[in-house]
Amino acid sequence: MVIEPAKTSEIVPLIVDAYELTDRETEVTQYIARGLPTGEIADRLHLSPHTVRDHIKAVFEKVGVSSRGELVGKLFTEYYAPLAEKTMTRVHTG
Known part of the structure; x- marks a missing residue:
C-alpha cells in the first residue's frame, strides 16, 4: 500500500460536492x-x-x-496550503 497526497484532479470534485454545486455551477467554477x-x-x-452571472452568484453564496x-x-x-507549509523551508536572505 502506498499513501500519498491526493492530486488536485482527485480532490476538487470532492470539495465541489461538499458545497453541493450543481453540474452547471461546477462547469462555471472550473472556467x-x-x-x-x-x-x-x-x-x-x-x-x-x-445566466452565467446568475450561476456565479449562486456559487459565491454556496461557497x-x-x-x-x-x-x-x-x-x-x-x-x-497546510501541506505546503509543513514541507516548506523558509530561508531568510538579507
Whole structure:
C-alpha cells in the first residue's frame, strides 16, 4: 500500500460536492479557475452572460465568498496550503 497526497484532479470534485454545486455551477467554477471572463464562459457553455452571472452568484453564496479570487482560493488553495507549509523551508536572505 502506498499513501500519498491526493492530486488536485482527485480532490476538487470532492470539495465541489461538499458545497453541493450543481453540474452547471461546477462547469462555471472550473472556467473561473482558469481565469475566463463571463462572456467567454457564456460562449463556451452556450449560455447568456446574464445566466452565467446568475450561476456565479449562486456559487459565491454556496461557497461563502464574494469574488472570483476568493472562490479559487477557497476551493483550490485551502486544502493544499497546510501541506505546503509543513514541507516548506523558509530561508531568510538579507
